[in-house]
Amino acid sequence: MNGGNVMKKFKKFASFLVCMTMLTGCGASSSEPIKETGAPEKQAQTESSNKGEVTTLNVALWDYTSLEYHKKLVAAYEKRNPTVKINVIEAPANDYSDKVAVMLAGNSDIDVVFIRDTASYTGYISKGQLEPLDSYITADTVDLSAYGGMCEQYGVDNQIYGLPYRKDIWMLFYNKDLFDQAGIAYPTDNMTLEQYRETAKKLTSGEGSDKIYGALNNKWTQSVSNLAMFEGTHSLLDGDYTFLKPYYDTVLAMQNEDQSTLEYSTIIASNIHYSGPFYNGQVAMMPMGSWFINNMLENTANGTTAVNWDVAALPSLNGDIGNKGVGAITPVSISSKSKNKDLAWDFVKFVTTEEGAQILAECGIMPAYSSESVLNTLTSIKGFPVHGKDLLLNTTDITIEFPVDEKWTSINKIIGEEHELMMINEVGVDEELATLSQRVKDEVLN
Numbered sequence: 220m221n222g223g224n225v226m227k228k229f230k231k232f233a234s235f236l237v238c239m240t241m242l243t244g245c246g247a248s249s250s251e252p253i254k255e256t257g258a259p260e261k262q263a264q265t266e267s268s269n270k271g272e273v274t275t276l277n278v279a280l281w282d283y284t285s286l287e288y289h290k291k292l293v294a295a296y297e298k299r300n301p302t303v304k305i306n307v308i309e310a311p312a313n314d315y316s317d318k319v320a321v322m323l324a325g326n327s328d329i330d331v332v333f334i335r336d337t338a339s340y341t342g343y344i345s346k347g348q349l350e351p352l353d354s355y356i357t358a359d360t361v362d363l364s365a366y367g368g369m370c371e372q373y374g375v376d377n378q379i380y381g382l383p384y385r386k387d388i389w390m391l392f393y394n395k396d397l398f399d400q401a402g403i404a405y406p407t408d409n410m411t412l413e414q415y416r417e418t419a420k421k422l423t424s425g426e427g428s429d430k431i432y433g434a435l436n437n438k439w440t441q442s443v444s445n446l447a448m449f450e451g452t453h454s455l456l457d458g459d460y461t462f463l464k465p466y467y468d469t470v471l472a473m474q475n476e477d478q479s480t481l482e483y484s485t486i487i488a489s490n491i492h493y494s495g496p497f498y499n500g501q502v503a504m505m506p507m508g509s510w511f512i513n514n515m516l517e518n519t520a521n522g523t524t525a526v527n528w529d530v531a532a533l534p535s536l537n538g539d540i541g542n543k544g545v546g547a548i549t550p551v552s553i554s555s556k557s558k559n560k561d562l563a564w565d566f567v568k569f570v571t572t573e574e575g576a577q578i579l580a581e582c583g584i585m586p587a588y589s590s591e592s593v594l595n596t597l598t599s600i601k602g603f604p605v606h607g608k609d610l611l612l613n614t615t616d617i618t619i620e621f622p623v624d625e626k627w628t629s630i631n632k633i634i635g636e637e638h639e640l641m642m643i644n645e646v647g648v649d650e651e652l653a654t655l656s657q658r659v660k661d662e663v664l665n
Contacts (some may be wrong), residue, residue: 221493226611227386231383233263234393235367235613237241238581242469242546246551248376248409251337259603262578267517271464271514272302273302274302274303274304274562275303275304275305275306275563276303276304276305276306276330276416276559276562276563276566277306277308277327277328277329277330277331277336278293278307278308278329278330278331278332278333279307279308279309279310279315279319279322279329279331279332279333280305280307280308280309280333281309281310281311281312281315281333281335282309282311282312283307283309284309285506285566286581288578288579288584289454291578291581291582292570292575292578292579293305293307294567295569295574295575295578296566296569296570299569299574300565303562303566304457305566306410308322308327308329312334312335314581315335316335316338316339319332320342320343321340323343323346323348323554323556324348324382324432327556328556328557328558329554329557330553330554330557330558330559330560330562330563330566331551331552331553331554331557331563331566331567332349332551332552332553332554333384333549333550333551333552334549334550334551334552335549337547337621337623337627338339338627338628339431339623340373340380340381340550340552340623341375341625341627342625343380343552343621344375344380347555348554348555348556349380349381349552349553349554349555350380350552350553350554350555350557350560351378351379351514352378352379352380352381352382352552352553352564353378353379355564355568356382359568361382361568363570365572365588365589365590365591366382366383366386366548366586366587366588366589367386367544367614367615367616367617368523368553368615368616368617369383369386369546369587369617369619370382370383370548370550372618372619372623373548373550373619373623374623375623380550380552381550381551381552382535382551382567382568382571382587383548383549383551383571383588384430384549384550384551384570384571384575384576384579384586384587384588385548385549385579385584385585385586385587386509386546386547386548386585386586386587386617387508387509387510387542387546387547387548387585388508388509388544388545388546388585388611388612388614388617388630389441389445389449389506389507389508389509389533389545389546389620390506390507390508390509390530390531390532390533391410391504391505391506391531391532391534392497392506392507392511392515392528392529392530392535393405393406393442393502393503393504393505393506393528393529393530393531394497394500394502394503394504394526394528395527395528395529396500396526396527397422397431397500397503398472398503399464401421401422403421403422403448405531406418406504406534407531408531408532408540408610408613409532409538409540410531410532410534410535410538411535411536411537411538412465412466412469412532412534412535412536413469414534415434415469415504415534416469416473416477416479416540418433418503418504419432419433419434419477419503419504420433420473420477420479421433422479422503422504423477423479423503424432428595431500431501431502431503432479432480432481432496432501432502432503433477433479433503433504434473434479434480434502434503434504434505435480435493435497435502435504435505436470436473436474436480436481436505436506437486437493437505437506437507438483438486438487438642440631440634440635440638441620441621442470442506443463443466443467443638444445444463444466444471444620444634445450445506445533445545445620446466446469446506446533446534446535447463447466447536448618448620449533449535449540449543449544449545449618450535450536450540450543451543451545451616452619454622455621455622455627455630456622456624456626456627456630456633458656458659458660458663458664459656460634460652460656460659461652461656463652464648464649464652465536466536466593467648467652468648470642471641471642471644471648474642475644481496481502483639483642483643484642484643488590492513493505493507494511494518496527497524498515498518498523498524498526499524500524500525500526506533506534506663508546508547509546509585509611510585510604512530512583512585512604512607513583513584513585515528515602516583516602516603517583518598519602520602528604529604529605529606529607530604530606530607530610531606531610532544532610532614533545540618541616542613542615543614543617543618544614544616544617544618545614545617545618545619545620546617546618546619546620547620547621548587548619549587551567551570551571552567553567557604562565571587571588572588573588573590573592574592576589576590577592577593578590580593580594580596581596583597583600585597585611589611589615594611594612596607597611599644624664626664629662629663630659630663633655633658633659633662633663634655634659637651637652637654637655637658
């Protein structure tokens, strides 16, 4: 398929290209410098007040002014603790990690850091910039089982440096009307890879811009690797990637033989955002993170989409998933230089346990902390997918999609390069996975 035909064929999709953020209420990032919100430029750690001393806690957050749930977390904590003032140190999302790294390396008075990505997290820890939380967790008997095993996976050298305040798990989004029109049963939580492929083939119809695709496997590496990591028995760190073969075989067969999914090269060339075809009702199934629930709720409410949708578990190799899932968390940490570590811990505990989780759930954001009450709050939101509550309740053994390791940034770059070659059919799966394994061993592990 040449580039000209690609652009013409998918012209209809272009009107649906949107730069979606991961969460409801997220605004576009700006290039504004890092700034403090709601506090004087030079903020003392304590200040006088008619009610006594007020302690200032400096908290680093991205896009604070545009994310309503962050503002509600801060406001609720200050209301509960009237002698504490939260001084938010804000930066745009795209610049946040780099700017926080500079501040932590200097003499900044940051007390609490919301962690945006795994690479930054491991980097901060390697430089001794984050405080271990194990003693606080033990002293306050925080129940780590409420995080579905994800806390321990974010540990480094058997220590925990951050508690998660929100999480996302991957699931299969599907268009119920397209299934109904084709007379096909909805996906179940034990769908196999082969069933996923065959179902997508049956749901594919039409031509050109009116074509209905049975599935959309997005361009990201994790659109393939998460189908394997979902099963909880593999590692992306050990330099052996042959376990990915059945997943690449399936995805490439759907793309090349069945033509039941958008081509990787088309998604790249036409800059197609995954949300557009799904909003437009031109995709029957799509593996995606649970943040897309929030996007669907928001865009259904504002009239962008009228798709009748639901969710199921990701398809797996053999269909026997039990309570397994794959996803990511967003940790909150304490700076090792904080002068108010006990108070910083109190804030971290607030946003990462029941109270903070309820606030996030009310905003339609999936908290990392899980309880029946929190799930009821989240799933009672108008339009929440019918099967969503059961899926979230039953997914209690969650594997982190990207490993917490200093080597991961380098490994991930190599995976991305080889993934592209496979997806554009430059090299066969067996040869490319062998090359990937060898490159990681030679360039990173040795």
